[in-house]
Amino acid sequence: MRYRRGLSTVVGAVFFIIATTTVVTYITYSMNSIDNFSQSVIVSESQNIDRGRESITISQVGIVNNKFNMTVTNTGSLPVKLTRLWVTNQDGVTSDQKADLNIQLNPGQQQYNIGQSTAITAESTASYNLKVVTERGNISTFQVSPNTSTRIQLITPGTVAPNTDFKIISLITNNSTTPNNIANLTPTMLSNVTLTLVDGPNPANIDALPQGSTAAFTWTYTAPVTSGGISMNASYTGAPTGKFVLSNFTNQLSAEAAAATQSQWSQAASRVGILISGIPNPIHSLTNSLEYAKWGIGIINPLDRDVEVYAAGVLFTNPNILNTVVGVEPGSGIGLWSKRALGAGANMAVWEGGSTPVIIPAKSVGQFRFETDFSSNTLYESIVTMQALTSEGKLTVQYVISSDSAANYPLINAFYSTNAASPTTSWTYNLNNIPGNTNDKLFNMTVQNAGADFPSKIKVLILVPSDFTDVQDYTAGSGGWGVASIFTNPDGSRIIKVETTASTFLGGTSKTYQFTADTPSVTSDKLYVFQTTTIYPSFTGTGQSELASALSEAGVEIVP
Missing domain, CATH: 2.60.40.10 (Immunoglobulins)
Structure with a gap:
C-alpha cells in the first residue's frame, strides 16, 4: 500500500508537469502569435501610410525614334521605385505591352527618357494610355493622342x-x-x-x-x-x-507698289525692267579733257525665261554735250558702241546687236556700259533718255543731268567695284553670283570725281532691300568717310547715309565706301537692286543745283 501511494504521487507529479508545460507552451505560442499579428498590422499600416505619402507624375511624354520618351517626377515625400510600364494602344491595333523598370527616384527628382531603352514601340499617329507602376503599388496614368481637343x-x-x-x-x-x-x-x-x-x-x-x-x-x-x-x-x-x-x-501688285518698283527697289525684283545702272552727274564738259563719264544701262530679268536685248542706248537731246563714245560692254564681237547723230540736232550713244542680240539668262542681270567725254558747253540742265529694245518690249527711262565747262565743275561717277583697291578698273553695275545665306558679305560702292576739284562734301544714300539683314557700316569712319547712319524703313528695307569728311573732293580721285550685310537665303537665283544716290550739300549758286545727283542702280544676283 505504501508503495502504491508513492507511485500515485509520482504519476500525479508527471501529469502536473505535462499540464503545466502544455499551458505554458500554449500561452507562449499565443503571445508570439499575437505579437506577430501586431507586428504585421503595424507593418501593413506603415506600408499603407507610405503608399499614401507616395506620389509620382508623368509630366511629359513624347515619341522619339518610334519609342516613348517619358519624364516622371517624384512629387511625394518618400523615395519611390518604378517597377513596370504598361502601354495600351487605344486604337486596338496591338495588344497591351509592358516593360520592367528599375528606377529609383528621391523626392523632387525627375527621370528623363523613360521608355527609350525598352522594347515597346510607338507611332505618333496612334492613341495610347500609359501607366507607370511603383513598388508600393501606386499608378500614374497619361494619355498620348493626336486625336485630342x-x-x-x-x-x-x-x-x-x-x-x-x-x-x-x-x-x-x-x-x-x-x-x-x-x-x-x-x-x-x-x-x-x-x-x-x-x-x-x-x-x-x-x-x-x-x-x-x-x-x-x-x-x-x-x-x-x-x-x-x-x-x-x-x-x-x-x-x-x-x-x-x-x-x-x-x-496682286498694288498701284503704289507698281510705282515704287520703278524708283525704289526695297524688295526683290518681280518683273523685267531697265535700271539706271549708272548716270554721271554733274558733268564737267570740256572738250578733249580726257575726263570720262561712266554710263550704265541695266536689264534686270527675274523671269524663268531668257530675255533678248537687240539694242540699247542713251539719247542726248542737245548735240552740244556728247563728244566721244568708248564702248566697254558688250565689247567687240557682238555689236559695237557708237555715237550717232539724229534729227533735230540730237545725238545718241547706241549699241546695236544686229542679228546677234545679247541674251540675258533667266533670273540674272545684264549690263551695257560705255564711257564718254563731252563738248564744251555752258548748258546747265539736259534730259537724257535711256532705252533698250528687248524681247519683252521697249524699255525707257529719263533722267536730268547738269553740265558746265567752268573750271571748278566736277564730273561725278557712282558705281560698284569688285576690287576696292582698284575701283576705277573694276567698276561695274552688276553684282552677280553672290552666295545666299552668307553672313557679313562685303560690298564696295565708289564715288569718283573725274573732273575739277569739287568744293563740297558728297553724301551717299544706299537703299538695301528688306531681305538683306544685319546691315553694318564696315568703313566706319575711315578712308575719307564719316561714320554712317543706318535707318530701317517700315517695309524692312534699310537706308545707309554716309558722307565724305573733307570739304573738297579732289579731281582725279575716288573714294570707296564699304558695307556688309547678311544675304538672304534662297532656293533659286533671286534678283535685287542697290539704289545709290549722291547728294552735294554745297553745290548751289549760279549754274549749280543740289538737284544734281549721280545715280547707280546696281543689280544684285543672289544664288543658292
Missing part, C-alpha cells in the same frame, strides 16, 4: 505682291481637359496654288505639346508671278478628320 489658328498677310516672299504662321493649341500630350507634333500646310517654299516649317516638329500649351510654326513662300487668290489650309499629322483651318488672301 485642339485649336488651330492661321496668320496670313492680307495681300502679297507677285514673285515676292511672304510668311505664314500656324498656331496649334492643346485644349485637352485631361493630361494628354500630342506627341511628335508635325504641322502640315496646303495651298490651292503652286507656291515656292523658301523655308519652313520652323520648327519642323516638336516632341510633345502638353495640355494647355501652344506651338507656333512658320513657313516662308514665294508668291506666284500671276495675280490671283491664294487659300492656305493648316493642320497637323494625325489630326482628327475635319480638324483644319483655312485662310484666304490676294496675290
